[in-house]
Amino acid sequence: MTTITIEGVQLWDGTAARGLSTLTVTAGATEGVVESIAQAGVDSGLSVIPGLIDTHVHLIGNASATPSGFLTWPLVTRPEERVLHGLAHARRALAGGVTTLRDLSADDIQFSLRRGLDAGVVEGPRVLAHGMVSMTGGHGDLFTPPAVETRGPVADGPDACRALVRHWARAGADGIKIATSGGVLSVGDKAAWRNHTGEEIAAIVDEAHALGMRVAAHAHTPEGVDIALDHGVDSIEHATVLPEAQARRIAAAGITVAPTLLINDRIAQGVGANEEQAGKAQELVASRDALLRAAVGLGVEFVLGTDANGFHVEFGEQMTEVREMARILGYGPERALQAATVRAARTIGRDDLGRLEPGLPADLVVLRGRPWESIDDLRVENIVAVVSRGRLVHGRLPG
The missing domain is CATH 2.30.40.10 (Urease, subunit C, domain 1)
Structure with missing residues (x-):
């Protein structure tokens, strides 16, 4: 002691x-x-x-000074090395005042890293890790080019979705992530595309909740937000286009939104993005700021979630994101700090943190x-x- x-x-x-x-x-x-x-x-x-809490990160990416492609690096780097890069990212976040991270696309690499940190084998922040349940050709699947045969697991059909949730639970996941809209960085889809059927999403959320796991939903569009809310998810990630109707529904549901401001702005500016990715981001952020600020007035609670991946947003830039949240959302200093501490702690189900x-x-x-x-x-x-x-x-x- x-x-x-x-x-x-x-x-x-x-x-x-x-x-x-x-x-x-x-x-x-x-x-x-x-x-x-x-x-x-x-x-x-x-x-x-209190130490800051980032509710949306992706730890496993290139943490070295050697240039690499965002999508290709994981495909050419062994899992053993990726653990070390993830630890480097986690420690950079820690030096930036972030003592808790939630990884929203985790597998055995992040689960192993979290166990090592919790056991005190290596020094770093607290890590929570959500396994991704994606469909074939969905947002999560489209991060891997079609010519690559070795792919992460996907699930099609309600039974397969339940099985993948159970797989992640057995592997050590703290929660589950789903996509109810297409994405920005995934290649070949559109933000407006549906991911999974209603029956599949219902199975995922039901199974996750039955096993005591929270469900975070990636949703950029009003339709994606509605689908996520219809099925009782626990948090919304992005909500880049958030009109009044969806904002009111989120506020009534009492769940939080991680707006991931910096990353979408940078992709829209073409930073680390191809023409397709930049175009998708530009379309989404065009009306974002006014809609999000209006959503605050309607009672939507926003929390810190950067989508940091070490490529578009660095680990250690969380304080920059908090300042940007204050500017865009109109938060006063205390409310902005709460979004990164006590309120973020509630989002991840850790009321003992952030205070x-x-x-x-x-x-x-x-x-x-x-x-x-x-x-x-x-x-x-x-x-x-x-x-x-x-x-x-x-x-x-x-x-």
């Missing part, structure tokens, strides 16, 4: 500012908790906030500035130290 004391810092605990505080945290073999918070100390000029209270996990960031007063202070260059699971994992603590 090790103990860390962080003295004389301005504390924002995930819900509100608590003033000048001293925190004591302990770390056991694999976990750490906040032991106490006292309203005391000599002001160090620094602040503490700093005695007895809760000790995941926190020490930084210069007060981002709950000025969101512009939420910058990687302002980070002084990161504590994950009660351990100092980046930087130096005050004193």
